[in-house]
Amino acid sequence: MIETRGLRKSFRSRAGRETKTVDAVRGVDLKVAEGEIFGFLGPNGAGKTTTLRMLATLIEPDGGEATIAGADLRKDPAEVRRRIGYVAQGGSTWDESTAREELVLHARLYGIGKAEAHRRAARALDAFQLTEYADRKCKTYSGGQRRRVEIALGIIHEPKIVFLDEPTTGLDPQSRAHMWDEIRRLRADGMTVFITTHYLDEADALCDRIAIMDHGEVAAEGTPAELKREISGDVVLVGLDTAATPQAATLLDAEPYVNKLETGDEGVRLYVEDGATAIPQVLRRLDHAGLDLRSIELHRPSLDDVFLTKTGRSLRES
C-alpha cells in the first residue's frame, strides 16, 4: 500500500547569522501492507511528522521516492491526494463552523456533489456518534469530540489510506480508549491506517506493525511481538545509588549469564536468558563486592527495551 525508498528531507534553520542544516529525515525505507495499522514510534523530533507530511504531499521530499496506494508521490501528488486522508496533529477545524458544515465542505473539496456530500456527512456524524452536536459550533466541542470530527474529515472521501498524526495526544484515558476503537473500526472497514505515536502502550496494543524511528532513521521494524522477541529472555532492573552504579556495572557485565547491560540514572538494566535464576546470582555477586542495592525487579521485555537496545536511549527519558 505504501512503499518508500530513501525518503529524505532536511530543513535549513537560521540562528543569528549562521544557517544550519538539520537532517530531519535521512533515508526512510518502508513497506506498509494493505489493511494494517502501521505505527511510527519515536520521541518528539525523531522525524515522524516530517515523514508523514511528505507522504501526505504537504512537503516535498529532498530525495528518494514513494508509491502510495499505487500513485507515485513525486510524479503525481494530485493523484496521491485523491487516494489518501490526512489528520494533522494540531487539529483542523474552525471554531465558528459546525461539524456538519466542515464535513460537507471537505467532501465537496474532493469533488463530491452537494447531495452526496450531505449524505456522507450525515453517515459520518452517525458513525462517530456526533449527530447530537452536528449543528453546534466546533468551539463548543470537547477535545475528544473535536478529534472525532477531525478523523471523520480525514476519511469523508473514503480513502484507501488514512494518516493520523498523534491521534491520541492530549486526550484523557477514556477518550483515548474510545479513539483506539475508532481506529480499529477503520481497519475493519478495509482501510490502511498509518499513525505516529510516542506512546509505547499505544504502539503495542493498537498497531499490527511498527517502525521505531530515531534521529530521522528507522531503527527497527516489525510486529510488536517480533521486536520484543528479538530481545530474548528477561530484563532485570537493579536499583543502585549513583555512586555504586559504575562499579556494579563493571562487575555484572563480566558475568557469563548477562547478555547485555545498560546503565541509567536508577541503576543498571540487565538482559538475561532467565530472570529467575539470574536474580540470586546478581544478589550474591553484589553482596560479595560489598555493594548495597536498593531494589531488584524482573520484567518481560517491553517496546521500551526494544527502543533502548536499538537507540541506546529510553523513550521514557527522551
Add this chain to the structure above:
Amino acid sequence: MKLARDTWLIFERQIQLLLRNPVWVFVGVFQPVMYLLLFAPLLKPALNAPTQAEAYKIFVPGLLVLLAIFGGLFQGFGLIAELRAGVIERSRVTPVSRIALLLGRSLRDVVSLIVQAVIITLLALLFDLRVFIGDLLLAYLMLALIALMTSAVSYGVALKVKSEDALAPLMNTVAQPVLLLSGILLPLTFAPGWLQGIADWNPFSWAVDGTRALFAGDLGNDKVWQGLTIVAVLAVAGVVWAARQFARSVR
C-alpha cells in the same frame, strides 16, 4: 470549470462565516460612515470647493480607494488564524485548486468592499453627490481590482511570514507611504513638483485619479483607462504570486 467550482465553494464558506459575525459587519459599515460624516464637512473650505457636492466628488472616490487598499491589506490576519487552526493544511491535502483557495477568499473581500462602497455612495447621494450609473459601475470595477490585488498580496505575505507580529508592522509600513502618495485624502494638485514626481510611480495615485475622473463624469479622461489597466495588471500579478504561496509548503 473545476477552478470556478472550487472558488465558489471557498467563497460560499467565507461569506457564510463573515455573515455569522455581526460585529464585523457593523465595523465594516460604521467606519466609512464616520469618515463621511465627521471628516468630509472639513473639505469644502479646505478644498475651496464651490459647493459641498463638489467637495464630495473629490473626497468620496478617495475614501473608496482608501477602503479598498486597507480593507485588502489587512485580510492576511484572518488567514494567519486559519493557518493556526490547521484549516489551510486540511485544504491542502485535498485536490482542491490552489488558486481557488486564494480567489475564494479574495472574492469575499471584494464583495464586502463593494457592499461598503454602495452604502457610502448612497449616503453621499443624500449630500447631493451626483454620478452617472455607468461611470459609477466602472469606478466599482476599479475598486474591485484594487481590493483583489491588496487582499491577494496580504494573503501571500501572511503565508510567508506566518505571524501577526510580523504582518502588522509590514503592512503598516507599506500602507502609509502608499496612502500619502496617492492623493487620497487631499488631491496632489497642491503638492510640490518633487512630490508629484514620486506619486507618479505610485499605482494607487493613478487609480485615485481615474476614480475621481469617473465620479466627475469625465469618462473620456485618459486617467480612467490608464488607472484601470495599471490596477488590472497588478491584480493579476498579485493573484498569481499569492496562489503560488498557497501551493508551496505551509506549516
